[in-house]
Amino acid sequence: MAISLSTVLLAVTVPALAYWLYWRWANRRMLRLAAVVPGPPALPVLGNALMFLTNTTEQLQKIAKLFDEYGDYVRFWLGPELAIAVKNPTDIRTLLSSNKLNQKGPLYNLMKPFIGPGILSGGPTWRLHRKIVTPSYNKKSVQQFSKVFNSEAEQLVRVLRNKRSDTYDIYYDVLTCTTQCVCQTLMGLSKEDSMQLPNLTEIVRKTQSMYNLIFKRMTLWWLQIPFIYWLTGHKKQQDHFFRLIDDFTSIILEKRRKALKTEVVDEELRSVVDRLIQSGELNDQEIKHEMFTLFTTSQEAAAKIAAGVMMILAHLPDWQEKVYEEIQEVVGSSPVTESHIKELHYLDMVYKETLRYFSIAAFIQRTVEEEITINDSKITLPVGTSLIIPIHVLHRDPKHWEEPLKAKPERFLPENVKNRDPNAFIPFSLGPMDCLGRVFATAMIKTIVVHVIRSVHLEADGVIDDIPLEVAISVRSANGYQVRSRVRKEQNGVKANGVVHN
Template sequence: MFCISVLLPIILYWIYWRWRHHRMLKLAALVPGPPALPILGNALFFMAKSEEQLDKLARLSETYGQYVKFWLGPELNIYVKNPTDIRNLLTSNKVNLKGSVYKFMSPYIGCGILTGGPSWRLYRKVATPSYNKKCVKIYSAVFNTEADELTKILSSKDPTETFDVYFDVLNCTTRCVCQTLMGLSQEDSKSIKNLHEVITKTQSMYSLIFKTMTRWWLHIPVIYWLTGNKAKEICFVKLIDEMTADILQKRRNALQHETVPEDAQGVVDRFIIQGLPDEEIKRQMFSLFTTSQEASAKITSAVLLFLAHLPEWQDKVYKEILEVIGCQDENVSEEQLKKLQYLDMVYKEVLRYMSIAALIQRTVEEEVTINDGKITLPVGTSLVIPIHDLHRDPRYWEDPYKVKPERFLPENIKNQDPNAFIPFSLGPMDCLGRVYATTLIKTLVVKVIRRVQLEADGRLEDLKLQVAISVKFLNGYNLRARKRTINGCSQHC
């Protein structure tokens, strides 16, 4: 009797759900995909370690093609890896809503620029000027100053010692972001409450978010609480709240005594001037803070690691730096960065080989057709764009699992599908900081390579990757650094 009383409501609800979503089920039947279990769908398929998730997604595409459906509980996900369809979808006004997985970020960064929600357009509009070329040109002085500090640190390393360069780079990008987007002085940046704890625990926070996204049982509040994950979340949120409150107070105090030219205003100043509530400012502030300093640190570290593993490319980049900029310790300008073609090729290969975001998710708000009209995405579908997998698809990339910066030579680019390379996403929800990050990263690399020679053991392709929101090397960015004294460009040049 007890079993009947429990099972009957479940069966009735299942019948009701299928009746209510008959249109979705009908259209989903036209998309290939793995068999799904009742209620759970394909959730068990994704029960794996974070370093195995990338292979899981790639396997779906290998088995079922460029269009794959899978169910996470009652949520229909459709995985699209056709470049033309990806461009059309991401630039369509029918999918301008973030997917359901972003809700797991909202306790930390609220609803807004990164996670979507009713105010994302307003917040993005307010923040955008701080990322444009005019502002970035002003920020360049900070980038150069902090790059010099990073170079001194790496120059002082024992040349026989292998170390993870990420942590030195992370401290550098954090200082850059604090003094530009956060609007703080160099002195104020040194006294931010909880800053060190936040930046050292960010990876753990990302891992918790990603684990919650991919473990269906953690979606159940009581299980999330009983497993101790809720306590971890509360701890992270408290640290973030205190840090952002301190930054906000510092900027409010500063704005009472100084006038910042509009072209030089950071995002915090713009939010304050706009009159946003403090809680909203803090959430959007941290969203932009962590995506700017943490992502830039990963990419910069990866570029340095690539150059350490590819001595011939490091030599090309170094000689190009001497030709374009010289060996004097003067500031690197945006115009000079544009002339560094070899550096740009290595940078793009890093973005291809290990994506800033492994995948992105959008919610379909209106029915839209893809695959030349053969497939219709029903309303409510979660659209999954596997950027990392797209960047490694042999249909669009020769030897995709090998590191080859030369694939971005002008003559080779002509043969590539431009829609198959989307490191910063596309459309109205694309990466806000592409200009900012590119200038920061290249400035740091130029300053370092001009003074430091990098070395590493083994092959890049043998280093394991891991996804925890973004893609990173599982065991760090390990290399050696040796002060340069060659080609007449010593530290006294």
């Protein structure tokens, strides 16, 4: 006997409706608290997910428009998942410093196939693992790494001095430099060993593709369905990355484990790999996951920031001149030291403006583990809420930044800083889960920039506020970091303020 279409629809609709009613009853407090927060109307089942089905540049613009329309607190639904985005600087500090939000948000779960649960992605072990490796990132250790930073920066300068006068993307040359710095410090390898790592070039070149893949799954909900992920070929791409990462980390782990049997390494020079091995707290797979986490977040992010600093200097010749003169006065032709870095105030302003303009992370996400109130107790975030801190939007909020789409290092002059809410600038996040490598990255990036700017003069076409951006975990220039470089003049062996054509 044939079953009628109406019978089939009834059989599907009734259970779906029953489940929907049950879900609303079970989450009645969440729904009541969420209703207090302004936000766009949501569709049944899908919520507001369709809003974000666009390219990454437009996603940044759409998120900014939500805040323009609804204010500093915006509620939206990604399917049944409640997300509340907060842009108020005072509440951001309160939230990120709270022990009620010491768990990463669900989007970080999509990173775990690549890097496992741990320091970056969260999970039960993040605090222990972070404690083990933290000494390699403190000031004493970073001072010991200075010799490597200077040596690799000198190698980068040799490459740039041989460039023709054509425009090129400086990012890839800088990336080679930061990769070698990280291999010879945090990974604990010698120069020779790091140069001989198999697949290193492929891993470095394809890291951005890996980030793009992860970000696609974060923003395109259907790619979180395993069959569709496989059908579209993304699973095959992911498996290729897995093999590269496993081979790469296995070789480093083997080298360091073998070396530790005979080497005695000073405490300040111990690599994160050595610390993870000698702690006895992690198995090999956990070590490899954390190793790759710390490798890629150090060399790739630092290269973007350093390339961003150089591109901004190329677009702002007056600021490049200030930085150059300051370098000549403070550092001269000597290797860069920690004391030099502290005195390079103009460079620091350009560095901070780069961190504002190209946010290391477009946003961060936390899961609310206990209810917490914000906005002078007007809003309560319910348990299970995905808290979004939109760093990129915060760093371009006209309430805190005049002409936010322009690159203006003078924003960080002392007289301008004191008139701005300090929590409106959080490039390295805040609280117990903040960026582990801020001291390491700052020293490495500034050392590289000093060597480059005192040796070559940078130029660029167009204006900095016309540069399109894209986001794939971090924010980057969509068209790369395009500059031209010319070798600076030398007079009697002393670099002078001028350039000569190659």
